Amino acid sequence: MPEQSLRSVDDHLATVLDGIGTIDPIELTLLDAQGLLLAENVVSPVPLPGFDNAGADGYAVRAIDVRDAADGNPVVLPVVGDVVAGVKASAGMGPGLAMRIATGAPMPVGADAVVPLDGTDGGVARVAIHQAVLSGESVRRTGEDLRAGQPALGAGAALGPQQIALLAALGRDRVSVRPRPRVIIVSTGSELVEVGHKPSFGEVTDANSYLLSAAARDAGAEAYRVGIVHDDHTQLLDRLESQLLRADILITTGGVSRGAFDVVKQALSEIGTVDFADVAMRPGMPQGFGHLGDRVPIFCLPGNPVSALVSFEAFARPAIRKLLGKRQIHRATVLAVALERVESPGGLREFRRGVLHREADGTYSVSLVGGAGSHLVASMASSNCLVVIDEDVTEVVAGTRVTVMPLLLSNR
Amino acid sequence: MPEQSLRSVDDHLATVLDGIGTIDPIELTLLDAQGLLLAENVVSPVPLPGFDNAGADGYAVRAIDVRDAADGNPVVLPVVGDVVAGVKASAGMGPGLAMRIATGAPMPVGADAVVPLDGTDGGVARVAIHQAVLSGESVRRTGEDLRAGQPALGAGAALGPQQIALLAALGRDRVSVRPRPRVIIVSTGSELVEVGHKPSFGEVTDANSYLLSAAARDAGAEAYRVGIVHDDHTQLLDRLESQLLRADILITTGGVSRGAFDVVKQALSEIGTVDFADVAMRPGMPQGFGHLGDRVPIFCLPGNPVSALVSFEAFARPAIRKLLGKRQIHRATVLAVALERVESPGGLREFRRGVLHREADGTYSVSLVGGAGSHLVASMASSNCLVVIDEDVTEVVAGTRVTVMPLLLSNR
Numbered sequence: 108m109p110e111q112s113l114r115s116v117d118d119h120l121a122t123v124l125d126g127i128g129t130i131d132p133i134e135l136t137l138l139d140a141q142g143l144l145l146a147e148n149v150v151s152p153v154p155l156p157g158f159d160n161a162g163a164d165g166y167a168v169r170a171i172d173v174r175d176a177a178d179g180n181p182v183v184l185p186v187v188g189d190v191v192a193g194v195k196a197s198a199g200m201g202p203g204l205a206m207r208i209a210t211g212a213p214m215p216v217g218a219d220a221v222v223p224l225d226g227t228d229g230g231v232a233r234v235a236i237h238q239a240v241l242s243g244e245s246v247r248r249t250g251e252d253l254r255a256g257q258p259a260l261g262a263g264a265a266l267g268p269q270q271i272a273l274l275a276a277l278g279r280d281r282v283s284v285r286p287r288p289r290v291i292i293v294s295t296g297s298e299l300v301e302v303g304h305k306p307s308f309g310e311v312t313d314a315n316s317y318l319l320s321a322a323a324r325d326a327g328a329e330a331y332r333v334g335i336v337h338d339d340h341t342q343l344l345d346r347l348e349s350q351l352l353r354a355d356i357l358i359t360t361g362g363v364s365r366g367a368f369d370v371v372k373q374a375l376s377e378i379g380t381v382d383f384a385d386v387a388m389r390p391g392m393p394q395g396f397g398h399l400g401d402r403v404p405i406f407c408l409p410g411n412p413v414s415a416l417v418s419f420e421a422f423a424r425p426a427i428r429k430l431l432g433k434r435q436i437h438r439a440t441v442l443a444v445a446l447e448r449v450e451s452p453g454g455l456r457e458f459r460r461g462v463l464h465r466e467a468d469g470t471y472s473v474s475l476v477g478g479a480g481s482h483l484v485a486s487m488a489s490s491n492c493l494v495v496i497d498e499d500v501t502e503v504v505a506g507t508r509v510t511v512m513p514l515l516l517s518n519r
Numbered sequence: 520m521p522e523q524s525l526r527s528v529d530d531h532l533a534t535v536l537d538g539i540g541t542i543d544p545i546e547l548t549l550l551d552a553q554g555l556l557l558a559e560n561v562v563s564p565v566p567l568p569g570f571d572n573a574g575a576d577g578y579a580v581r582a583i584d585v586r587d588a589a590d591g592n593p594v595v596l597p598v599v600g601d602v603v604a605g606v607k608a609s610a611g612m613g614p615g616l617a618m619r620i621a622t623g624a625p626m627p628v629g630a631d632a633v634v635p636l637d638g639t640d641g642g643v644a645r646v647a648i649h650q651a652v653l654s655g656e657s658v659r660r661t662g663e664d665l666r667a668g669q670p671a672l673g674a675g676a677a678l679g680p681q682q683i684a685l686l687a688a689l690g691r692d693r694v695s696v697r698p699r700p701r702v703i704i705v706s707t708g709s710e711l712v713e714v715g716h717k718p719s720f721g722e723v724t725d726a727n728s729y730l731l732s733a734a735a736r737d738a739g740a741e742a743y744r745v746g747i748v749h750d751d752h753t754q755l756l757d758r759l760e761s762q763l764l765r766a767d768i769l770i771t772t773g774g775v776s777r778g779a780f781d782v783v784k785q786a787l788s789e790i791g792t793v794d795f796a797d798v799a800m801r802p803g804m805p806q807g808f809g810h811l812g813d814r815v816p817i818f819c820l821p822g823n824p825v826s827a828l829v830s831f832e833a834f835a836r837p838a839i840r841k842l843l844g845k846r847q848i849h850r851a852t853v854l855a856v857a858l859e860r861v862e863s864p865g866g867l868r869e870f871r872r873g874v875l876h877r878e879a880d881g882t883y884s885v886s887l888v889g890g891a892g893s894h895l896v897a898s899m900a901s902s903n904c905l906v907v908i909d910e911d912v913t914e915v916v917a918g919t920r921v922t923v924m925p926l927l928l929s930n931r
Contacts, residue, residue: 137714138742141733155897158720162892193709193750195721211710211822211894213721253897260900267926268737272730272824273900276723280715297605298623302549303692308570309607309625311688318684321553325680330550338605410623412684480574482623485567485665488672488685514679 113387115498116456120422122382123396124436126404127426130355132283137271142327143284144432145264151257151277154250158197159214161190162245166205166227166234167218170242181228181235190215205234214246221245263432285432288355290323290330290423292316293346295361295371296410297338314484315360315415319408322419326427328356338362338370344378351400355430358423361410363393371395371407381405387498388456390414390481391421411481417458420493420512440495442508443471449503451496460490463511473511490514525799527910528868532834534794535808536848538816539838542767544695549683554739555696556844557676563669563689566662571626573602574657578617578639578646579630582654593640593647602627617646626658633657675844700767700842702735702742702835704728705758707773707783708822709750726896727772727827731820734831738839740768750774750782756790763812767842770835773822775805783807783819793817799910800868802826802893803833823893829870832905832924852907854920855883861915863908872902875923885923902926 114122132146161167168184176182184205190198190212198215200206205222206215214221219242226238253259259277264270266284274282294316300306301313313335320330333350336343347357362371363383372395375381381397391414395407404426408418420438428436443463451457461473473494477486495510496503503509526534544558573579580596588594596617602610602624610627612618617634618627626633631654638650665671671689676682678696686694706728712718713725725747732742745762748755748771759769774783775795784807787793793809803826807819816838820830832850840848855875863869873885885906889898907922908915915921 137729138732138736138744141736151897153718156894157718157723162894191709191750192723193711193721195719197720211708211723247892247894252892252895259897268730268733268828269896269900269902269926271733272726272828273896275714275729276726276824276896278714278717278724296623297603299605302687302690305690306565306569307607308609309605311569311604311623312690314684314688317549317687318680320550321680321683324550324553332550338603412688416680416684480659480664482568482574482659483664484681484685484688485563485671488681490681514681 112385113454114384116386116388116421119384119386119394119396120425123422123426124429126396126398127429128402130286130288130430133286134281134283135286136281137274137279140266140282140284141271143266143287145260145262145266145282146285147283148261149259149274149277149279149282151253151255151259153277154255155252155276156247156249159249160211160247161208161214161221162210162247163221163223164210165208165221165223165245166236167200167208167215167221168205168236168240169202169218170220170240170244172203173222173236174239176236176239178237181237183233183235186230186232186234205236219243219246285430287327287329288427288430289353290328290356290358290427291350291354292319292323292330292332293334293336293343293357293359295336295338295343295359299335299337301335314412315410318412318416319358319360319419322416322424323358323427326424327431327433328427340370340374343370343374347399347405351403354403356423356426357399357403357405358408359405360408360415363395363407363409375405375407381407383407387454388417388421388458389452390458391418394418394422396422409481412484413460413481413487416487417493421458438512440510440512441471443473443511445503445505445507445509446472446474448505449475449494449496449509451501451503453501454498456498457496459494459496460487461492461494461511462490463492463513471511473509524797525866526796528798528800528833531796531798531806531808532837535834535838536841538808538810539841540814542698542700542842545698546693546695547698548693549686549691552678552694552696553683555678555699557672557674557678557694558697559695560673561671561686561689561691561694563665563667563671565689566667567664567688568659568661571661572623572659573620573626573633574622574659575633575635576622577620577633577635577657578648579612579620579627579633580617580648580652581614581630582632582652582656584615585634585648586651588648588651590649593649595645595647598642598644598646617648631655631658697842697844699739699741700839701765702740702768702770702839703762703766704731704735704742704744705746705748705769705771707748707750707755707771711747711749713747726824727822730824730828731770731772731831734828734836735770735839738836739843740839752782752786755782755786759811759817763815766815768835768838769811769815769817770820771817772820772827775807775819775821787817787819793819795819799866800829800833800870801864802870803830806830806834808834821893824896825872825893825899828899829905833870850924852922852924853883855885855923857915857917857919857921858884858886860917861887861906861908861921863913863915865913866910868910869908871906871908872899873904873906873923874902875904875925883923885921
């Protein structure tokens with residue numbers, strides 16, 4: 108194949124990302140919004156805290172009344188009541204008195220500080236205080252964390268536990284977020300049988316739809332496997348068109364190579380908006396990308412599992428993360444010392460499977476697993492990273508550093 | 520408070536982890552098992568590939584017939600048929616002949632190599648071959664990736680996209696895994712109101728159950744908010760007991776401080792198996808841990824949001840990850856240059872909220888956000904890490920390095 112006909116990985120990725128639009132924000136309940144990006148600017152409707160309250164368990168006092176208190180010189184005050192959290196009105200308290208108060212309970216009118224329990228004898232009718240406090244000490248002031256009308260979280264904020272807690276504290280049970288893209292995955296090939304059906308001679312169990320569904324979910328999408336399509340134009344187009352209404356992205360795998368029997372390539376080329384290109388990468392050279400229906404992006408990935416994964420990582424994952432609104436659409440990479448010599452063809456970006464080790468000193472080393480064969484699903488399962496060898500590199504010398512893309516597992 | 524009465528963070532964590540057992544494995548469908556650890560040793564019931572097949576689109580030949588083929592010296596062979604993927608039986612082929620073959624299609628009996636399309640003129644009735652091949656070239660041998668009876672994945676393997684693909688390829692639609700712990704979360708406090716209900720004076724919207732539910736899910740658990748319990752012994756015990764059958768871990772928040780009104784502490788102390796201790800940390804000093812019912816672990820965390828999060832990170836998250844079977848139960852930490860001076864009390868492990876920056880050279884720097892107040896839910900939402908200041912450190916000088924625990928967001 109003449110190299111001048113190849114499209115670079117970067118050019119193909121640029122084409123893909125240009126073809127990815129946006130998804131309208133949706134309202135979700137707080138916990139459903141976890142991990143997503145906020146699509147609205149949230150202004151606090153209330154102050155936080157909502158009222159002056161005790162910052163410690165202890166005794167509400169006027170600071171001036173205990174200014175001389177010290178170890179060995181206690182000030183004894185009458186205790187005129189208890190203030191617990193949840194009372195609906197402020198208590199009142201005169202000078203020279205104290206009230207027992209719980210953390211979070213409203214400050215009594217007339218008190219301006221709290222002496223923590225440790226600074227007292229814990230008395231019930233009278234309390235001996237052996238610690239002076241300043242006015243305002245151990246008091247949480249209305250609005251000191253956030254004032255009413257103040258920006259709380261801006262559009263684009265990632266919603267983790269802390270952000271969800273803040274939204275709850277502001278009384279929000281639903282928020283507008285950028286939703287998870289719905290990714291529809293179709294495996295194609297007359298040789299494929301469903302998992303759980305014993306393959307006859309010549310048949311292969313469909314692993315790719317599982318691979319890509321899991322990878323799409325790992326990228327943050329909702330993935331829908333819609334099963335296997337055998338090599339039949341009409342069936343393929345029907346299956347894809349039936350999914351268009353719910354799809355944000357369509358992915359097919361298989362049927363895009365340069366052989367004579369590549370149904371996906373033929374069927375979708377007829378539609379006219381899906382462009383097939385040979386991309387300067389290994390594995391994964393034959394790539395299709397375009398749109399179906401009302402501009403739903405479609406990726407036509409190769410059918411070998413390793414090629415499918417590498418293509419997904421190179422092109423589909425950044426597209427999903429762009430739709431999610433993530434600032435970092437690309438996986439982080441690290442530099443690792445190659446533990447063996449690696450040859451690579453010039454002019455192609457090569458992605459090899461590897462095992463990345465983190466050394467005790469925080470540096471990384473990497474060894475390869477599996478051969479160059481893109482059908483090696485078992486050896487792929489023992490890898491935890493892709494080793495990326497750039498187009499202009501034909502040899503990585505053992506002991507030198509190479510770029511590695513860790514395929515870290517998310518918990519979900 | 521006398522320091523000798525404090526339990527160290529490490530001792531409390533050891534107590535917690537000692538009190539965490541295991542959960543019986545369950546069978547899940549492949550995609551439900553994503554992110555979990557395998558609980559069985561999977562041996563391959565079949566070889567992968569399942570039959571000799573073509574590794575490239577091209578022509579199946581006998582290598583010996585094309586040994587002299589070269590650019591300018593093509594060997595021309597009659598093409599006696601097409602072999603496509605999905606055919607149910609091997610074709611047969613005599614010497615001196617060729618068959619067109621698609622990647623993945625079964626090798627014809629009598630052929631021992633594939634000449635890739637690029638090494639030919641692509642002919643239909645006859646093909647001109649200008650590339651010699653070795654016997655076995657571009658042929659994927661039965662079992663070369665994995666032999667029948669060979670170990671495929673061992674118990675403890677984390678199931679990411681690649682591992683799920685391998686299990687699918689082996690025909691497994693369900694696997695035995697360590698399940699997600701079911702974590703039940705109860706917020707306690709008479710002052711609490713549900714999100715969406717406008718708090719009256721003295722009331723506070725419950726944010727902690729959202730905070731801890733999100734944090735538990737982030738740790739890999741299934742989280743169930745079972746709402747608010749006001750400060751009432753009977754209601755609290757009833758609520759907890761009603762959840763015992765489905766709970767792997769119970770978490771309460773609130774009501775464990777040293778004040779006079781701490782219902783959780785009083786109610787659960789009566790049960791006798793929940794131990795309350797003051798732990799040498801800030802925030803989060805008052806901690807309860809023990810068991811309810813048939814040895815269901817229960818964490819009684821403080822009620823201030825920052826204290827609740829820090830306590831969760833210090834104790835409950837490692838417990839969840841132990842139940843998941845993770846090898847790394849603790850969050851990774853990094854060393855970061857402190858951008859400001861930080862004072863810290865001796866004898867306590869302090870956790871401050873911070874903003875971690877990754878510099879262009881790959882090093883980290885960290886600045887603090889929010890004060891020491893553990894009620895500061897808004898400033899907590901602007902942090903992305905906890906700065907950990909060890910018990911024996913009373914001052915971090917600006918420009919020196921400090922331990923930081925990034926609170927990275929997972930996608931889910």
